Amino acid sequence: MRMETKENTCKNFINNTWVDSASEEIIKSINPANKEEVVGYVQKSTAVDLEKAVQAAYKAKKNWRKLGQVERGQLLFKVANILEENLNDIAETMTREMGKSLPEAKGETARGVAILRYYAGEGMRKEGDLIPSTDQAALMFTKRTPLGVVGVITPWNFPVAIPIWKIAPALVYGNTVVFKPATEAAVTAAKVVDCFAKAGLPEGVLNFVTGTGSVIGQKLIDHPLLNAITFTGSETVGEGVAKSAAARGIKFQLEMGGKNPVIVTEDADLDAAVEAVISGAFRSTGQKCTASSRVIIESGVYDAFKEKLIQETKKITVGPGLNEGIWMGPCASESQFKTVLEYIEKGKAEGASLIYGGEPLTTGEYVKGFFVSPTIFENVTVDMTIAQEEIFGPVIALFKADNLEEAIALANNTKYGLSASIFTTNIANLLEFIDEVDAGLVRINAESAGVELQAPFGGMKASSTGSREQGEAAKEFFTSIKTVFIKG
Numbered sequence: 001m002r003m004e005t006k007e008n009t010c011k012n013f014i015n016n017t018w019v020d021s022a023s024e025e026i027i028k029s030i031n032p033a034n035k036e037e038v039v040g041y042v043q044k045s046t047a048v049d050l051e052k053a054v055q056a057a058y059k060a061k062k063n064w065r066k067l068g069q070v071e072r073g074q075l076l077f078k079v080a081n082i083l084e085e086n087l088n089d090i091a092e093t094m095t096r097e098m099g100k101s102l103p104e105a106k107g108e109t110a111r112g113v114a115i116l117r118y119y120a121g122e123g124m125r126k127e128g129d130l131i132p133s134t135d136q137a138a139l140m141f142t143k144r145t146p147l148g149v150v151g152v153i154t155p156w157n158f159p160v161a162i163p164i165w166k167i168a169p170a171l172v173y174g175n176t177v178v179f180k181p182a183t184e185a186a187v188t189a190a191k192v193v194d195c196f197a198k199a200g201l202p203e204g205v206l207n208f209v210t211g212t213g214s215v216i217g218q219k220l221i222d223h224p225l226l227n228a229i230t231f232t233g234s235e236t237v238g239e240g241v242a243k244s245a246a247a248r249g250i251k252f253q254l255e256m257g258g259k260n261p262v263i264v265t266e267d268a269d270l271d272a273a274v275e276a277v278i279s280g281a282f283r284s285t286g287q288k289c290t291a292s293s294r295v296i297i298e299s300g301v302y303d304a305f306k307e308k309l310i311q312e313t314k315k316i317t318v319g320p321g322l323n324e325g326i327w328m329g330p331c332a333s334e335s336q337f338k339t340v341l342e343y344i345e346k347g348k349a350e351g352a353s354l355i356y357g358g359e360p361l362t363t364g365e366y367v368k369g370f371f372v373s374p375t376i377f378e379n380v381t382v383d384m385t386i387a388q389e390e391i392f393g394p395v396i397a398l399f400k401a402d403n404l405e406e407a408i409a410l411a412n413n414t415k416y417g418l419s420a421s422i423f424t425t426n427i428a429n430l431l432e433f434i435d436e437v438d439a440g441l442v443r444i445n446a447e448s449a450g451v452e453l454q455a456p457f458g459g460m461k462a463s464s465t466g467s468r469e470q471g472e473a474a475k476e477f478f479t480s481i482k483t484v485f486i487k488g
C-alpha cells in the first residue's frame with residue numbers, strides 16, 4: 001500500500017495523494033503487548049501540512065455537494081467492500097497497535113463495514129420534507145444542506161469504528177473532511193483511510209493528517225475555513241474544542257467520558273448480570289467510554305453476586321491480543337497503564353477494599369507489555385476518586401444499596417451520564433429506572449457497552465455536548481436546514 005515507505009511510515013493523505021509531511025520528525029507506534037515491536041511510524045506533521053489539507057477540503061466542497069447524495073452513497077458502498085476485503089489485515093494491525101484482542105478487533109472492523117453500508121444507504125433517503133403552506137399558491141419544503149469542511153478528531157480506543165461513524169455521515173451528507181487520528185492508533189487509521197482512497201473519492205474530499213493533538217488537533221479546531229468539528233476523547237481536550245468552536249460560531253459535537261453504573265436488583269438473574277458486568281467492564285481492557293465502572297447491588301444479593309463475579313473474573317485470560325484464547329489484552333499505552341495503576345493506588349489509599357486483582361502483570365509473557373489484572377474494589381464511598389473519575393481501565397467499584405431509590409441516587413452521583421444499565425425482572429423497577437437515571441443510553445438486562453449503529457449515541461451531563469452521533473441522529477449534526485418557499 002502506498003502509505004508504506006522503507007521505514008513503514010504512514011503518510012498524510014491530501015488531495016488524493018499520500019504525501020510526506022513538511023517535517024522530518026516521526027513518532028514510533030509500538031505494540032503495547034510488546035514494547036520492543038514497532039508497528040509503524042507516524043509523521044509529526046506541521047501547520048503547513050494541515051493548511052494544505054484544509055485548503056484541499058475547502059476547494060473540493062462545492063463539487064462534492066453537487067455530486068449529489070445518491071452518488072456519494074454509492075461511493076461509500078465501495079469503501080465498505082474494500083474495508084471488508086481488508087478486514088483481517090486491519091483488525092490485526094489494530095490489535096498490534098492498541099492491544100484489544102483479535103476477535104474484538106475483527107468485530108470492530110466488521111462494525112465499520114456495517115456503519116459504512118448504513119450511511120451508504122442514506123444516499124437513497126430523503127433530503128428534506130414537504131411542509132404545507134397557508135398560501136394555496138405556494139410550495140414550501142426543507143432541504144438539508146452540508147455544512148462544508150468538517151474536522152474529525154478521534155481517540156485510540158476504537159480506531160476503526162469511531163472515525164467511520166464520523167466520516168461516513170459527514171461525507172454522505174455532502175461535507176468534505178479533514179481527519180486527525182489519535183497518534184496512538186494512527187497506523188490503523190491510515191489503513192482505514194486507504195480504503196476510502198481506493199474507492200476513488202474525488203480529490204480533496206477526505207484528507208488525513210497525523211501529528212500531535214496540541215499542534216495538528218488545535219490548528220484544525222482553530223482553522224478559519226472549518227465549518228464544524230466532531231471530537232471524541234478526553235474531557236479536558238473536549239472543553240478546549242468547545243471553547244474554540246463556540247468563539248467562532250461553528251457547530252461542534254463532543255463525546256467524552258463516562259462512569260457508567262450497572263444496578264443489580266434482588267430479583268435479577270445474577271448469572272446474566274455477572275456476565276454483563278464482566279463483558280462491560282473488562283472487554284477492551286475497560287477502555288471504552290461506555291465501560292461499566294460502578295456496580296450497585298441491592299443488599300439482599302450483594303454477597304451472592306460478589307462471589308459469582310469473583311469466580312468468573314478469575315477465568316479471564318490476559319495476554320497479547322493476537323494469541324489464541326486471550327480474552328483481555330494490555331492497556332493501550334504506557335501512559336494509560338500508569339494512569340490505571342495510579343487510580344488503583346488511590347483507591348487503596350482512600351480506604352476502598354481491593355478484593356480482586358489490582359496488580360501490574362510484569363513477569364513471564366507479560367514482561368514487555370502494559371498488562372494489568374482485572375480489578376474489583378468494594379467498600380467504595382461516593383466521595384472517593386475511583387467512584388467519580390473515569391479510569392479507562394479494567395477496574396470496577398462495588399456499592400451496596402438498600403433499595404432501588406438509593407441505587408438510582410448512587411447511579412446518578414457523578415458528573416457523567418453516558419450509559420447506565422439495570423438487571424431486574426420487575427417491570428416497575430425498570431420503568432422507574434428508565435425515567436430516573438441520568439444517561440443517554442439506558443440498558444435493561446444488557447451490558448452498558450456495545451451500542452447499535454442505527455440508534456442515536458451520546459450522553460447527558462459532562463459526557464456529551466451537541467447533537468447525538470450515529471443512526472439518523474448524525475444527520476442533525478452534519479447538515480443544516482434550508483426552508484424553501486416558492487410562490488407560483
Ligand SMILES: NC(=O)C1=CN([C@@H]2O[C@H](COP(=O)(O)OP(=O)(O)OC[C@H]3O[C@@H](n4cnc5c(N)ncnc54)[C@H](OP(=O)(O)O)[C@@H]3O)[C@@H](O)[C@H]2O)C=CC1
Nearest residue numbers: 154155181182183212213214217218233234237256289392
Ligand atoms: N470518550 C472516549 O471514548 C475516550 C475517552 N478518553 C479519556 O481521555 C483520557 C486520555 O486519553 P487521550 O488519548 O490522551 O485523550 P485525548 O483527548 O488527549 O485525545 C483524543 C484526541 O484528541 C487529540 N488531541 C489531544 N490534544 C488536543 C488538543 N489540544 N487539541 C485538539 N486535539 C487534541 C488527540 O491527539 P493525540 O493522540 O495526537 O494526542 C486525539 O486524537 C483517557 O484516559 C480517557 O479517560 C480517551 C479516549 C477516548
Ligand SMILES: O=C(O)CCC(=O)C(=O)O
Nearest residue numbers: 287288289290449450451
Ligand atoms: O460501547 C461501544 O460500543 C462504543 C464505545 C465508545 O464509543 C467509546 O468508548 O468511545
